[in-house]
Amino acid sequence: MFKRVSIKIEWVIFILVVGLHLYAVFAPPNSLMNWFTSDDGFYYFKTAQNIAEGRGVSFDGLGLTNGFHPLWMVVLVPIFALARLDLILPLRIVLLLMTVLNAGSAVLLYRIVRRAVSPAVGVAAAFFWAFFPDIHKVTNMLGMESGLYAFFLLLLLAQVQSLELRRAAGEPDSPQTLLKLGITAALLLLSRLDNIFLVAVMGLWVMFRSPVLRYLLLGDLVLTLVSVFASYLLRLGIGLYFFYSDYAVWMAVVSLVMRFSVYLFFGLYGTRILIPNRRSLWRIAVAASAASALVGLVMIVLTTAGAVTRFPRAVLVVDWALGMALTFALRYGVGWVLRRRGVDLEESAPETDPRLHWKPWLQAGLRYYGPLAVTLAVYLAVNVLYAGTPMPVSGQIKRWWGTIYTVYGYPEKDLPGLMGMNPDPDRGPWWEVRAVPKRLGNAAAEALGFEGDGTRAIRARKLAAWGVGLGLAALAAGLLWANRRWAGRAAGQMLLLPLLGGSLIKLSNYKFTTYVETLSWYWVAEMAFKTLLAALLLGCVYELLQRVRVPRTVNWGVSVVIAAVVTGVFMAQMAEITPWKVKKGQEELYLAGVKGVMEMTEPGAVVGSTGGGVTAYFIQDRTVVNLDGLISSYSYFQRLKAGTATEYLDEIGMDYVYAGEYILVYSQPYTDMFAGRLDYVGDAYGSALYRYLPAK
Known part of the structure; x- marks a missing residue:
């Protein structure tokens, strides 16, 4: 009976999500375009159109590119085969497809939370995921791969959760x-x-049934990265770190290989090592020291061979001390938790030894x-x-940007930023940690009369932000502690630990390298983690209500209110974003820039643009070349780095450059690249058009 009810709830979620979006799917073109606000989405669309029409895997039809994620491109190619009939029709289909994926993701999230927490919380989580603006914008708008990413992420979580439940039943x-x-x-x-x-x-969760092995392996993986990167930061500071970040990455990879191998050899993945005594103390110390010695030896060999040109030798000592301390803390911490749960570490030792x-x-x-x-x-x-080149050229270019002065971004400059807590949602997955307390603290301080830019007002707002942040953290910790047994089981069933671990490792890949211009759709897994964590906290509240004998109908009532509120907010925003009535004369406002370029250029012209996705998709009888390189060829990227990109532009016969004046005048690589090579033509809807002057 309950299974039938759950299936009906899933169908309600799916139909409601898809049904509400049909309003936008059939909106007038100028309103429909408000859903595709990212130029990056049109990088995909134009490339998919070219593939479908036989122009090769190319954005401009002139050079082959791999600056995209492959599965989304495969999905888009048949859709944009229809672009030869109507350029707007594929966009409607993409919106419908992303809506179906979002509805499927909401259903999967409901299943995950229903199994681990409760059906009532599952309903709240599903509607929150489907309609909350910050999530919806990323997963159901823009035209990026994020909707597909979210669907397969939640599908994998649901499948692993099912595996875990069958294992718990002895299957x-x-x-x-x-x-x-x-x-x-x-x-x-x-x-x-x-x-x-x-x-x-x-x-790790699929391979190993033993929680001990899972915790130790994941812990060593994350803490090894913490040890290496922290060693570089402690030795060099953030200001100098990025001059050595490539070598830090080399050392992190070497450390992972060496520590896992040495720790396995010394038996650091059994349960006996978790018992604090002289024997385990000695074994952990020897294993950590041996691993650090091997890391140092390999780094010196790599330096001698020229693979690593230089690295500060003192980081080896710092990493040895940090690595040993973290290894002790992880093993004795896990042992303490297991003993509190009544696990006999001596008895279970043979069962957990890999x-x-x-x-x-x-x-x-x-x-x-x-x-x-x-x-x-x-x-x-x-x-x-x-x-x-084996890897997408877009990612390689964004790492290169971090080494030059460019408008596209810069590496993080403070520790919270490195930890993903930059208050800009594009730059950090945990942006709420700083942004939410700051907003609430500012509101509280201003309500108490601390307004303006004076010293007292600024200090009051900072104190209020800290107070709000610590208060929210204490509330969450209190809820989890009050329901610690139940919360631990639910968190395990929702796979929060591997989801968080994978997210932290991905974060280090971006923040501890020279990679710049991360964007909101990079952080879908982190959005899923935060949604599941919120569901866990809501479940803790419901559990406390049950202890004081509050009827379960109250739980359902609260969940229905949450679902109704986020749905209502979404409907109001959708009506504002995609009005069905467009003002007379603005029916093709989305083409204003494209028409401006077409009016000032001749048919057959080759136009370079520092973005160019939307322009390339809608322009007629012209070719748009992407100058930033994200969706260009690997050869063009190599010439950008060498300072010879204009040779390539001369070869392809480029006629014009269409970009913001500031980018061309003040941002590398364009300042040197176009010096003396541009002749101003005019303004086209806010951006400047220049005639490109070939080499004399």
């Missing part, structure tokens, strides 16, 4: 189930390539990681064959 793992998980993980990887960290971590049970773990690992390995190998090989 053996079937090879077909593990293989299916591997295929889902491969699709998640293809939907966005930085998911490699998440699917790798999720594999050296004694390698065969079943190896079989599970091959079935899960096998599809991932094949998928990644094929993807890299295809890229090398047609694009000349």
Whole structure:
């Protein structure tokens, strides 16, 4: 009976999400375009159109590119085959497709939360995910890969959760189930390539049934990165760190390999090592020291071989001390938790030693990681064959941007930023940690009369922000502690730990390298984690209500109110974003810039643009070349770095440059690139058009 009710709830969620979006799907073109506010989405659309029309895997039809995530492009190609009939029709289909994916994601989230927490909380979480503005904008608008990313992420979480529940019931793992998980993980990887960290971590939960092994392996993975990057920061400071960030990454990779190997050899993944005594103390100290010594040796060899040109040797000592301290803390911390749960660490030691049970773990690992390995190998090989580089050129360019002075961004300048707490949602997945207390604190301080820019007012607002932040953290911690047994079980069933671990490793890939211009759609996994954590906290509130014998209908009432509020806010915003009545004369306002360029250029012209996605898609009888390189060829990127990009532009016969004047005048690489090569033509809807002057 309950299963039937759950299925009906799922259909209600799905139909309601899709049904409400039909309003936007059939909106007038000028209103429809308000859903595709990112130029990056049109990078996909134009490239998909060119592929469908036989112009190659190319944005401009002149050079091959791989600056995109492959699965979303595969999905888009047949849709944009229709662009030859009508340029707006594919956009309507994309919006409908993203809506269906978002509805499916909401249903999957409901299932995950229903199993782990309760159906009432599942309903609130599903509607929150589907309609909350900050999430909806990323997963259901823009035209990026984020909707596909969210769907396969939640599908993988739901499948691993089902596996865990069957294991808890004593059922053996079937090879077909593990293989299916591997295929889902491969699709998640293809939907966005930085998911490699998440699917790798999720594999620990698939391979190992033992919580001890999971916690220790994931802990060593995260804490090794913490130790290495913290060592560089302590030695150099943030100001100098990014001059050495490449070497820090080398050392992090070497450290992971060495620590896992040495720790396995010394038996640091059994339960006996979790018991504080002289024997475990000595073994952990020797293992940590041996691993650090090997890391130092390999780094010196790499330096001698020229793979690493230089690195501060003092970081080896700092990393040794930090690594040993964190290794002790992890093992004795896990041991303390297990003993409080009544686990006999001596009795369970043989069951958790990976050296004694390698065969079943190896079989599970091959079935899960096998599809991932094949998928990644094929993807890299295809890229090398047609694009000349294994990884997307867009990511390589964004790492290069961090080494020059450019308007596209800069590496983080403070510790909260490095930890992902930059208050800009594009730059940090945990932006709420600083932004929400600041907003609430400012409101509270101003309500108490602390307004203006005076010293007392500024100090009052800061204190209020700290007070709000600490208060919210204490409230969340109190709810979790008051329901610690129930919350621990629910968090485990929602897979919060591997989701968080994968997110932290991905964060280090972006923030501790020179990568710049991260954007909101990078952080979908983190959005899922925050939604699941909010569901856990709401479940804690409901559990407390049950203890004081509040009827369960109150829980449902609160969840229905949450669902109704977020749905109502969404409907109001959608009506504002996509009005069905467009003012007379503004029916094609979205084409204003395109028409301006067409009026000032001749048919057949080649126009370079520092963005150019929307212009390239809608312009007629002209070719738009992407100058920033994100969706251009690898050859063009190499010339950008070498300072010879204008040779390429001369070769393709570029006629015009269309961009913001500030970008061309003050931002590298354009200031040097176009020096003496541009002749101003006029303004086209806020951006400047220049005639490009070829070399004399």
